[in-house]
Protein backbone atom coordinates (compact mmCIF):
# COMPACT_ATOMS: atom_id res chain seq x y z
CA UNK A 111 0.00 0.00 0.00
CA UNK A 112 1.43 3.42 -0.89
CA UNK A 113 2.03 5.82 2.01
CA UNK A 114 -0.70 8.27 2.90
CA UNK A 115 -0.34 11.75 1.42
CA UNK A 116 -1.24 14.55 3.75
CA UNK A 117 -1.67 18.24 3.04
CA UNK A 118 -0.57 20.34 6.02
CA UNK A 119 -1.49 23.96 6.67
CA UNK A 120 0.35 26.18 9.14
CA UNK A 121 -0.83 29.64 10.12
CA UNK A 122 -0.45 30.14 13.88
CA UNK A 123 1.42 33.43 13.71
CA UNK A 124 3.83 34.95 11.18
CA UNK A 125 3.94 32.36 8.42
CA UNK A 126 1.20 31.03 6.20
CA UNK A 127 2.61 27.82 4.85
CA UNK A 128 1.39 24.63 3.20
CA UNK A 129 3.09 21.34 2.37
CA UNK A 130 2.41 17.82 1.22
CA UNK A 131 4.13 14.87 2.85
CA UNK A 132 4.05 11.18 1.96
CA UNK A 133 7.15 9.04 2.57
CA UNK A 134 9.10 12.27 2.33
CA UNK A 135 8.40 15.95 1.84
CA UNK A 136 6.74 16.38 -1.58
CA UNK A 137 6.54 20.17 -1.64
CA UNK A 138 6.48 23.17 0.67
CA UNK A 139 5.32 26.74 0.04
CA UNK A 140 5.38 29.66 2.47
CA UNK A 141 4.28 33.27 2.58
CA UNK A 142 5.65 35.07 5.64
CA UNK A 143 3.87 38.08 7.06
CA UNK A 144 6.35 40.87 7.71
CA UNK A 145 4.87 43.63 9.87
CA UNK A 146 5.49 47.08 8.30
CA UNK A 147 6.54 48.33 11.73
CA UNK A 148 6.44 47.02 15.31
CA UNK A 149 5.70 43.39 16.19
CA UNK A 150 3.15 40.95 14.83
CA UNK A 151 -0.36 42.37 14.92
CA UNK A 152 -2.79 39.43 15.30
CA UNK A 153 -5.55 40.82 13.07
CA UNK A 154 -3.17 42.01 10.36
CA UNK A 155 -1.42 38.64 10.37
CA UNK A 156 -4.80 36.94 9.88
CA UNK A 157 -5.65 39.30 7.00
CA UNK A 158 -2.32 38.47 5.41
CA UNK A 159 -3.04 34.74 5.76
CA UNK A 160 -6.49 35.14 4.21
CA UNK A 161 -5.04 37.09 1.30
CA UNK A 162 -2.33 34.54 0.43
CA UNK A 163 -4.04 31.24 1.36
CA UNK A 164 -5.46 30.42 -2.06
CA UNK A 165 -2.17 31.14 -3.79
CA UNK A 166 0.04 29.18 -1.33
CA UNK A 167 -2.27 26.15 -1.23
CA UNK A 168 -2.84 26.36 -5.00
CA UNK A 169 0.91 26.14 -5.67
CA UNK A 170 1.32 23.14 -3.39
CA UNK A 171 -1.57 21.25 -4.93
CA UNK A 172 -0.35 22.05 -8.40
CA UNK A 173 3.01 20.45 -7.61
CA UNK A 174 1.69 17.53 -5.58
CA UNK A 175 -1.41 16.76 -7.66
CA UNK A 176 -4.92 16.34 -6.32
CA UNK A 177 -4.42 12.92 -4.67
CA UNK A 178 -4.67 13.86 -1.00
CA UNK A 179 -5.64 11.43 1.80
CA UNK A 180 -6.13 13.94 4.61
CA UNK A 181 -5.84 17.63 5.49
CA UNK A 182 -3.93 18.61 8.64
CA UNK A 183 -3.76 22.06 10.21
CA UNK A 184 -2.32 23.78 13.29
CA UNK A 185 -5.21 23.80 15.74
CA UNK A 186 -3.21 25.62 18.46
CA UNK A 187 -1.47 27.20 20.23
CA UNK A 188 -1.15 30.52 18.46
CA UNK A 189 -2.85 33.80 17.74
CA UNK A 190 -6.64 33.36 17.60
CA UNK A 191 -7.40 35.24 14.36
CA UNK A 192 -4.51 33.58 12.48
CA UNK A 193 -5.47 30.14 13.74
CA UNK A 194 -9.06 30.62 12.65
CA UNK A 195 -8.09 31.70 9.14
CA UNK A 196 -5.90 28.63 8.59
CA UNK A 197 -8.53 26.36 10.14
CA UNK A 198 -11.23 27.66 7.80
CA UNK A 199 -9.05 26.91 4.79
CA UNK A 200 -8.29 23.40 6.10
CA UNK A 201 -11.94 22.57 6.77
CA UNK A 202 -13.12 23.62 3.34
CA UNK A 203 -10.34 21.62 1.65
CA UNK A 204 -11.15 18.50 3.68
CA UNK A 205 -14.80 18.82 2.69
CA UNK A 206 -13.92 19.50 -0.95
CA UNK A 207 -11.66 16.43 -1.19
CA UNK A 208 -13.94 14.34 1.01
CA UNK A 209 -10.99 13.33 3.24
CA UNK A 210 -10.40 13.32 7.04
CA UNK A 211 -9.35 16.42 8.94
CA UNK A 212 -6.50 16.38 11.48
CA UNK A 213 -5.94 19.01 14.18
CA UNK A 214 -2.22 19.18 14.94
CA UNK A 215 -0.69 20.74 18.05
CA UNK A 216 1.83 23.22 16.70
CA UNK A 217 4.45 22.63 19.44
CA UNK A 218 4.30 18.87 19.04
CA UNK A 219 4.69 19.34 15.28
CA UNK A 220 7.95 21.25 15.90
CA UNK A 221 9.10 18.23 17.92
CA UNK A 222 7.96 15.59 15.42
CA UNK A 223 9.57 17.18 12.37
CA UNK A 224 12.78 17.33 14.43
CA UNK A 225 12.52 13.65 15.32
CA UNK A 226 11.77 12.77 11.72
CA UNK A 227 14.75 14.66 10.35
CA UNK A 228 17.26 13.57 13.00
CA UNK A 229 15.92 9.99 13.30
CA UNK A 230 16.47 10.33 17.07
CA UNK A 231 13.96 8.01 18.70
CA UNK A 232 13.58 9.44 22.19
CA UNK A 233 15.34 12.79 22.56
CA UNK A 234 15.17 15.58 25.07
CA UNK A 235 13.88 18.49 23.02
CA UNK A 236 14.77 22.12 23.43
CA UNK A 237 11.92 23.94 21.72
CA UNK A 238 12.70 27.64 21.52
CA UNK A 239 10.43 29.80 19.44
CA UNK A 240 8.85 33.22 19.54
CA UNK A 241 6.04 32.42 21.92
CA UNK A 242 7.31 29.27 23.60
CA UNK A 243 10.44 28.00 25.27
CA UNK A 244 10.15 24.48 26.64
CA UNK A 245 12.31 21.49 27.44
CA UNK A 246 10.34 18.38 26.57
CA UNK A 247 10.78 14.64 26.88
CA UNK A 248 8.45 11.77 26.06
CA UNK A 249 7.05 9.56 28.80
CA UNK A 250 4.05 7.24 28.82
CA UNK A 251 2.00 8.69 26.01
CA UNK A 252 2.77 12.38 26.39
CA UNK A 253 5.46 14.94 25.78
CA UNK A 254 6.20 16.10 29.31
CA UNK A 255 7.37 19.63 29.96
CA UNK A 256 10.45 19.41 32.18
CA UNK A 257 10.96 23.14 32.20
CA UNK A 258 9.64 26.19 30.43
CA UNK A 259 9.64 29.93 30.50
CA UNK A 260 7.68 31.43 33.35
CA UNK A 261 7.15 34.68 31.45
CA UNK A 262 7.83 35.29 27.74
CA UNK A 263 9.27 33.09 24.99
CA UNK A 264 12.94 33.54 24.13
CA UNK A 265 12.18 34.67 20.57
CA UNK A 266 9.76 37.31 21.84
CA UNK A 267 12.37 38.55 24.30
CA UNK A 268 14.90 38.94 21.47
CA UNK A 269 12.33 40.51 19.15
CA UNK A 270 11.14 43.00 21.78
CA UNK A 271 14.68 44.04 22.65
CA UNK A 272 15.44 44.56 18.95
CA UNK A 273 12.24 46.53 18.49
CA UNK A 274 13.12 48.83 21.37
CA UNK A 275 16.13 49.83 19.25
CA UNK A 276 14.02 50.35 16.13
CA UNK A 277 15.28 47.20 14.46
CA UNK A 278 12.81 45.42 12.17
CA UNK A 279 10.91 42.26 13.07
CA UNK A 280 12.01 39.52 13.59
CA UNK A 281 14.88 40.70 15.74
CA UNK A 282 16.37 37.27 16.53
CA UNK A 283 18.49 36.94 13.36
CA UNK A 284 19.68 40.57 13.58
CA UNK A 285 20.77 40.10 17.18
CA UNK A 286 22.65 36.97 16.13
CA UNK A 287 24.67 38.98 13.61
CA UNK A 288 25.37 41.84 16.04
CA UNK A 289 26.40 39.42 18.79
CA UNK A 290 29.13 38.00 16.55
CA UNK A 291 30.88 41.39 16.65
CA UNK A 292 30.53 41.93 20.40
CA UNK A 293 32.08 40.57 23.55
CA UNK A 294 30.28 39.12 26.54
CA UNK A 295 28.65 41.54 28.92
CA UNK A 296 27.26 40.06 32.17
CA UNK A 297 23.46 40.22 32.42
CA UNK A 298 21.09 38.61 34.95
CA UNK A 299 20.95 34.82 34.68
CA UNK A 300 17.63 33.31 35.80
CA UNK A 301 17.11 29.58 36.16
CA UNK A 302 14.54 28.45 38.69
CA UNK A 303 14.99 24.72 39.03
CA UNK A 304 14.02 23.57 35.56
CA UNK A 305 12.22 26.77 34.61
CA UNK A 306 13.42 29.94 32.94
CA UNK A 307 12.50 33.59 32.81
CA UNK A 308 13.52 36.10 30.15
CA UNK A 309 11.74 39.39 30.80
CA UNK A 310 14.20 40.50 33.52
CA UNK A 311 17.08 39.76 31.17
CA UNK A 312 15.40 41.75 28.41
CA UNK A 313 14.88 44.77 30.69
CA UNK A 314 18.48 44.58 31.90
CA UNK A 315 19.67 44.48 28.28
CA UNK A 316 17.66 47.62 27.53
CA UNK A 317 19.12 49.33 30.60
CA UNK A 318 22.64 48.34 29.53
CA UNK A 319 22.35 50.04 26.13
CA UNK A 320 20.67 53.03 27.78
CA UNK A 321 23.73 53.51 30.00
CA UNK A 322 25.97 53.44 26.95
CA UNK A 323 27.11 49.83 26.53
CA UNK A 324 27.57 48.96 22.86
CA UNK A 325 24.72 47.20 21.10
CA UNK A 326 27.11 44.45 19.94
CA UNK A 327 28.26 43.67 23.49
CA UNK A 328 24.72 43.72 24.86
CA UNK A 329 23.53 41.38 22.08
CA UNK A 330 26.42 39.05 22.85
CA UNK A 331 25.68 39.16 26.58
CA UNK A 332 21.96 38.62 25.94
CA UNK A 333 22.58 35.55 23.78
CA UNK A 334 25.28 34.06 26.00
CA UNK A 335 23.06 34.44 29.06
CA UNK A 336 19.74 33.32 27.59
CA UNK A 337 21.22 30.40 25.66
CA UNK A 338 23.28 29.20 28.64
CA UNK A 339 20.07 29.19 30.68
CA UNK A 340 18.32 27.04 28.04
CA UNK A 341 21.27 24.66 27.73
CA UNK A 342 21.52 24.29 31.50
CA UNK A 343 17.88 23.25 31.78
CA UNK A 344 18.26 20.88 28.82
CA UNK A 345 21.22 19.27 30.56
CA UNK A 346 19.24 18.96 33.78
CA UNK A 347 16.48 17.14 31.88
CA UNK A 348 19.08 14.79 30.36
CA UNK A 349 20.58 14.06 33.77
CA UNK A 350 17.19 13.60 35.37
CA UNK A 351 15.74 11.24 32.75
CA UNK A 352 18.84 9.37 31.63
CA UNK A 353 17.96 10.00 27.98
CA UNK A 354 20.98 10.42 25.70
CA UNK A 355 19.84 12.39 22.66
CA UNK A 356 19.05 16.09 22.26
CA UNK A 357 17.35 17.94 19.44
CA UNK A 358 16.78 21.65 19.00
CA UNK A 359 13.60 22.92 17.31
CA UNK A 360 11.61 26.16 16.92
CA UNK A 361 12.50 29.45 15.23
CA UNK A 362 15.27 30.43 17.66
CA UNK A 363 16.85 27.06 16.89
CA UNK A 364 18.14 28.59 13.67
CA UNK A 365 20.71 30.45 15.78
CA UNK A 366 24.15 28.95 15.20
CA UNK A 367 25.54 29.95 18.61
CA UNK A 368 22.67 28.17 20.37
CA UNK A 369 23.32 25.09 18.22
CA UNK A 370 27.01 25.23 19.05
CA UNK A 371 26.38 25.49 22.80
CA UNK A 372 24.03 22.50 22.82
CA UNK A 373 26.53 20.53 20.79
CA UNK A 374 29.31 21.25 23.29
CA UNK A 375 27.09 20.35 26.26
CA UNK A 376 26.16 17.05 24.63
CA UNK A 377 29.75 16.21 23.71
CA UNK A 378 30.85 16.87 27.28
CA UNK A 379 28.33 14.44 28.69
CA UNK A 380 28.38 11.81 25.96
CA UNK A 381 24.96 12.51 24.49
CA UNK A 382 24.12 12.92 20.81
CA UNK A 383 22.96 16.27 19.43
CA UNK A 384 21.31 17.23 16.16
CA UNK A 385 19.29 20.11 14.84
CA UNK A 386 17.21 19.98 11.67
CA UNK A 387 18.04 22.48 8.90
CA UNK A 388 16.61 25.99 8.99
CA UNK A 389 13.66 25.22 6.72
CA UNK A 390 12.22 22.91 9.41
CA UNK A 391 13.11 25.13 12.39
CA UNK A 392 10.77 28.10 12.17
CA UNK A 393 7.05 27.67 11.53
CA UNK A 394 6.43 25.70 8.34
CA UNK A 395 3.75 23.60 6.67
CA UNK A 396 6.01 20.53 6.42
CA UNK A 397 5.92 19.95 10.17
CA UNK A 398 2.12 20.04 10.12
CA UNK A 399 1.85 17.76 7.08
CA UNK A 400 4.30 15.24 8.56
CA UNK A 401 2.69 15.20 12.02
CA UNK A 402 -0.70 14.99 10.32
CA UNK A 403 0.51 11.93 8.44
CA UNK A 404 1.65 10.02 11.53
CA UNK A 405 -1.54 11.05 13.33
CA UNK A 406 -3.64 9.81 10.41
CA UNK A 407 -1.85 6.46 10.53
CA UNK A 408 -2.67 6.27 14.26
CA UNK A 409 -6.34 7.11 13.58
CA UNK A 410 -6.24 10.54 15.26
CA UNK A 411 -8.61 12.49 13.02
CA UNK A 412 -11.34 14.92 14.06
CA UNK A 413 -14.82 15.76 12.80
CA UNK A 414 -15.22 19.21 11.23
CA UNK A 415 -17.74 20.00 13.96
CA UNK A 416 -15.08 19.39 16.63
CA UNK A 417 -12.31 21.29 14.92
CA UNK A 418 -12.44 24.53 16.87
CA UNK A 419 -9.04 26.13 17.32
CA UNK A 420 -7.39 26.24 20.77
CA UNK A 421 -5.07 29.25 21.23
CA UNK A 422 -3.91 27.93 24.62
CA UNK A 423 -3.28 24.30 23.56
CA UNK A 424 -0.28 22.99 25.52
CA UNK A 425 2.17 20.40 24.28
CA UNK A 426 1.60 18.21 27.34
CA UNK A 427 -2.15 18.06 26.69
CA UNK A 428 -1.67 16.05 23.50
CA UNK A 429 -2.34 12.33 23.64
CA UNK A 430 0.51 10.93 21.59
CA UNK A 431 -1.29 8.08 19.84
CA UNK A 432 1.43 7.52 17.25
CA UNK A 433 4.27 6.46 19.56
CA UNK A 434 4.18 2.93 20.88
CA UNK A 435 7.30 3.18 23.05
CA UNK A 436 7.05 4.38 26.65
CA UNK A 437 9.99 6.77 26.56
CA UNK A 438 13.17 6.18 28.50
CA UNK A 439 13.51 7.28 32.10
CA UNK A 440 16.29 6.78 34.66
CA UNK A 441 18.50 4.69 32.41
CA UNK A 442 21.45 3.17 34.24
CA UNK A 443 24.95 4.02 33.06
CA UNK A 444 26.03 5.92 36.12
CA UNK A 445 28.39 4.17 38.45
CA UNK A 446 27.50 3.62 42.09
CA UNK A 447 30.55 5.44 43.31
CA UNK A 448 30.32 8.56 41.18
CA UNK A 449 27.13 10.35 40.33
CA UNK A 450 27.32 12.81 37.49
CA UNK A 451 24.51 15.29 37.77
CA UNK A 452 23.97 18.18 35.44
CA UNK A 453 26.22 20.60 37.27
CA UNK A 454 28.69 18.68 39.33
CA UNK A 455 30.41 15.34 39.81
CA UNK A 456 30.05 13.71 43.20
CA UNK A 457 32.82 11.34 44.25
CA UNK A 458 31.49 8.76 46.70
CA UNK A 459 34.57 6.54 46.90
CA UNK A 460 35.90 7.96 50.16
CA UNK A 461 34.45 8.35 53.63
CA UNK A 462 32.82 11.63 52.61
CA UNK A 463 30.98 12.79 49.53
CA UNK A 464 33.09 15.22 47.50
CA UNK A 465 31.05 17.40 45.17
CA UNK A 466 32.99 19.27 42.50
CA UNK A 467 31.34 21.71 40.15
CA UNK A 468 32.35 21.09 36.55
CA UNK A 469 33.39 23.78 34.13
CA UNK A 470 30.98 23.95 31.23
CA UNK A 471 32.54 24.44 27.84
CA UNK A 472 29.32 25.85 26.41
CA UNK A 473 29.43 28.91 28.69
CA UNK A 474 31.80 31.83 28.14
CA UNK A 475 34.59 31.47 30.74
CA UNK A 476 33.56 34.55 32.71
CA UNK A 477 29.96 33.39 33.11
CA UNK A 478 31.13 29.85 33.86
CA UNK A 479 33.48 30.96 36.63
CA UNK A 480 30.90 33.32 38.11
CA UNK A 481 28.18 30.65 38.23
CA UNK A 482 30.50 28.03 39.74
CA UNK A 483 31.82 30.24 42.55
CA UNK A 484 28.44 31.77 43.29
CA UNK A 485 26.69 28.41 43.44
CA UNK A 486 29.36 26.66 45.48
CA UNK A 487 29.25 29.43 48.07
CA UNK A 488 25.47 29.66 48.13
CA UNK A 489 25.22 25.90 48.43
CA UNK A 490 27.56 25.65 51.42
CA UNK A 491 25.93 28.61 53.13
CA UNK A 492 22.39 27.32 52.66
CA UNK A 493 23.18 23.73 53.70
CA UNK A 494 24.74 25.04 56.91
CA UNK A 495 21.75 27.30 57.59
CA UNK A 496 19.31 24.46 56.87
CA UNK A 497 21.11 22.22 59.31
CA UNK A 498 20.90 24.86 62.01
CA UNK A 499 17.15 25.00 61.33
CA UNK A 500 16.78 21.26 61.90
CA UNK A 501 16.31 20.32 58.24
CA UNK A 502 17.74 16.90 57.32
CA UNK A 503 20.80 17.75 55.17
CA UNK A 504 24.34 16.38 55.03
CA UNK A 505 26.97 17.81 57.40
CA UNK A 506 29.47 20.10 55.64
CA UNK A 507 33.12 19.27 56.32
CA UNK A 508 35.03 21.58 53.97
CA UNK A 509 34.47 24.10 51.19
CA UNK A 510 36.83 25.37 48.49
CA UNK A 511 36.18 27.44 45.37
CA UNK A 512 34.44 24.70 43.40
CA UNK A 513 34.32 21.80 45.85
CA UNK A 514 32.22 20.91 48.88
CA UNK A 515 33.18 17.99 51.11
CA UNK A 516 30.15 16.68 53.01
CA UNK A 517 28.74 13.75 54.89
CA UNK A 518 27.89 10.81 52.63
CA UNK A 519 24.25 9.72 52.71
CA UNK A 520 23.37 6.06 52.23
CA UNK A 521 19.65 6.06 51.55
CA UNK A 522 17.50 5.78 48.41
CA UNK A 523 17.10 8.61 45.94
CA UNK A 524 13.39 9.45 45.98
CA UNK A 525 12.97 9.38 42.22
CA UNK A 526 13.48 5.61 42.29
CA UNK A 527 11.26 4.82 45.25
CA UNK A 528 8.63 7.57 45.43
CA UNK A 529 5.38 6.67 47.21
CA UNK A 530 2.73 8.61 49.10
CA UNK A 531 4.51 7.99 52.40
CA UNK A 532 7.81 9.31 51.05
CA UNK A 533 6.04 12.26 49.44
CA UNK A 534 4.55 13.10 52.84
CA UNK A 535 7.99 12.93 54.45
CA UNK A 536 9.35 15.14 51.67
CA UNK A 537 6.59 17.63 52.49
CA UNK A 538 7.68 17.68 56.13
CA UNK A 539 11.30 18.33 55.17
CA UNK A 540 10.48 21.07 52.67
CA UNK A 541 8.10 22.63 55.21
CA UNK A 542 10.97 22.82 57.71
CA UNK A 543 13.26 24.27 55.06
CA UNK A 544 10.83 27.03 54.13
CA UNK A 545 10.15 27.73 57.79
CA UNK A 546 13.90 28.26 58.21
CA UNK A 547 13.82 30.94 55.51
CA UNK A 548 15.52 28.96 52.73
CA UNK A 549 14.25 28.03 49.30
CA UNK A 550 15.93 25.13 47.55
CA UNK A 551 15.67 26.32 43.95
CA UNK A 552 15.85 22.84 42.40
CA UNK A 553 13.40 20.63 44.24
CA UNK A 554 13.33 17.50 42.14
CA UNK A 555 13.05 13.94 43.41
CA UNK A 556 16.68 13.45 42.30
CA UNK A 557 17.66 15.78 45.11
CA UNK A 558 15.82 13.96 47.89
CA UNK A 559 17.18 10.97 49.78
CA UNK A 560 15.22 8.70 52.11
CA UNK A 561 17.37 7.79 55.11
CA UNK A 562 16.61 6.87 58.71
CA UNK A 563 12.90 7.57 58.36
CA UNK A 564 13.37 11.05 56.97
CA UNK A 565 13.79 12.75 53.61
CA UNK A 566 17.19 14.48 53.31
CA UNK A 567 17.73 17.30 50.84
CA UNK A 568 20.88 17.61 48.75
CA UNK A 569 22.11 19.82 45.92
CA UNK A 570 21.57 23.35 47.17
CA UNK A 571 23.35 24.93 44.21
CA UNK A 572 20.35 27.09 43.32
CA UNK A 573 19.28 27.71 46.91
CA UNK A 574 18.85 31.11 48.49
CA UNK A 575 17.79 32.67 51.75
CA UNK A 576 14.25 33.91 51.09
CA UNK A 577 11.04 34.07 53.01
CA UNK A 578 8.62 35.41 50.40
CA UNK A 579 5.70 33.37 49.12
CA UNK A 580 6.76 33.59 45.46
CA UNK A 581 10.10 31.70 45.59
CA UNK A 582 8.56 29.14 47.91
CA UNK A 583 5.75 28.67 45.39
CA UNK A 584 8.32 28.19 42.63
CA UNK A 585 10.01 25.52 44.78
CA UNK A 586 6.75 23.57 44.98
CA UNK A 587 6.08 24.16 41.32
CA UNK A 588 9.42 22.62 40.30
CA UNK A 589 8.70 19.55 42.43
CA UNK A 590 5.15 19.16 41.12
CA UNK A 591 6.36 19.41 37.54
CA UNK A 592 8.82 16.62 38.25
CA UNK A 593 6.06 14.49 39.75
CA UNK A 594 3.84 15.20 36.73
CA UNK A 595 6.57 14.33 34.28
CA UNK A 596 8.03 11.26 35.97
CA UNK A 597 5.36 9.43 37.96
CA UNK A 598 2.12 7.63 37.21
CA UNK A 599 0.09 9.12 40.09
CA UNK A 600 1.13 12.74 40.52
CA UNK A 601 -2.19 13.81 42.06
CA UNK A 602 -1.97 11.62 45.15
CA UNK A 603 1.77 12.28 45.55
CA UNK A 604 1.11 16.02 45.43
CA UNK A 605 -1.66 15.63 47.99
CA UNK A 606 0.57 13.63 50.34
CA UNK A 607 3.37 16.15 49.92
CA UNK A 608 1.02 19.04 50.75
CA UNK A 609 -0.24 17.23 53.86
CA UNK A 610 3.31 16.82 55.13
CA UNK A 611 4.19 20.37 54.14
CA UNK A 612 1.22 21.78 56.05
CA UNK A 613 2.10 19.74 59.12
CA UNK A 614 5.56 21.33 59.31
CA UNK A 615 4.97 24.87 58.15
CA UNK A 616 2.31 27.33 59.27
CA UNK A 617 2.52 29.41 56.08
CA UNK A 618 1.87 26.39 53.85
CA UNK A 619 -1.59 27.27 52.52
CA UNK A 620 -0.54 30.56 50.94
CA UNK A 621 2.40 28.85 49.21
CA UNK A 622 0.24 26.00 47.88
CA UNK A 623 -2.23 28.56 46.55
CA UNK A 624 0.59 30.48 44.88
CA UNK A 625 1.87 27.30 43.23
CA UNK A 626 -1.46 26.89 41.45
CA UNK A 627 -1.20 30.47 40.23
CA UNK A 628 2.36 29.90 38.96
CA UNK A 629 1.24 26.84 37.06
CA UNK A 630 -1.43 28.86 35.26
CA UNK A 631 1.06 31.62 34.49
CA UNK A 632 3.26 29.18 32.59
CA UNK A 633 0.47 28.60 30.11
CA UNK A 634 0.40 30.11 26.67
CA UNK A 635 -1.50 33.43 26.28
Ligand SMILES: C[C@@H](O)[C@H](NC(=O)OP(=O)(O)OC[C@H]1O[C@@H](n2cnc3c(N)ncnc32)[C@H](O)[C@@H]1O)C(=O)O
Nearest residue numbers: 122123239240241242265280282283361362365392393
Ligand atom coordinates in the same frame (compact mmCIF):
# COMPACT_ATOMS: atom_id res chain seq x y z
C1 LIG B 1 2.66 29.23 18.38
C2 LIG B 1 3.54 29.59 17.22
O1 LIG B 1 2.93 30.61 16.49
C3 LIG B 1 4.91 30.06 17.66
N1 LIG B 1 5.72 30.16 16.51
C4 LIG B 1 6.76 31.02 16.45
O2 LIG B 1 7.04 31.71 17.37
O3 LIG B 1 7.47 31.06 15.27
P1 LIG B 1 8.86 30.35 15.07
O4 LIG B 1 9.11 30.40 13.62
O5 LIG B 1 8.91 28.98 15.74
O6 LIG B 1 9.90 31.27 15.84
C5 LIG B 1 10.05 32.63 15.50
C6 LIG B 1 11.10 33.25 16.40
O7 LIG B 1 12.39 32.76 16.05
C7 LIG B 1 13.32 33.81 16.13
N2 LIG B 1 14.48 33.55 15.29
C8 LIG B 1 14.52 33.23 13.98
N3 LIG B 1 15.81 33.12 13.55
C9 LIG B 1 16.60 33.34 14.63
C10 LIG B 1 18.00 33.38 14.87
N4 LIG B 1 18.87 33.15 13.89
N5 LIG B 1 18.44 33.66 16.11
C11 LIG B 1 17.56 33.90 17.12
N6 LIG B 1 16.24 33.89 16.96
C12 LIG B 1 15.76 33.63 15.74
C13 LIG B 1 12.54 35.01 15.68
O8 LIG B 1 13.16 36.20 16.11
C14 LIG B 1 11.18 34.76 16.31
O9 LIG B 1 11.15 35.29 17.60
C15 LIG B 1 5.58 29.04 18.57
O10 LIG B 1 6.06 27.98 18.11
O11 LIG B 1 5.66 29.32 19.76
Ligand SMILES: [Fe+2]
Nearest residue numbers: 239361392393
Ligand atom coordinates in the same frame (compact mmCIF):
# COMPACT_ATOMS: atom_id res chain seq x y z
FE1 LIG C 1 6.35 27.82 16.08
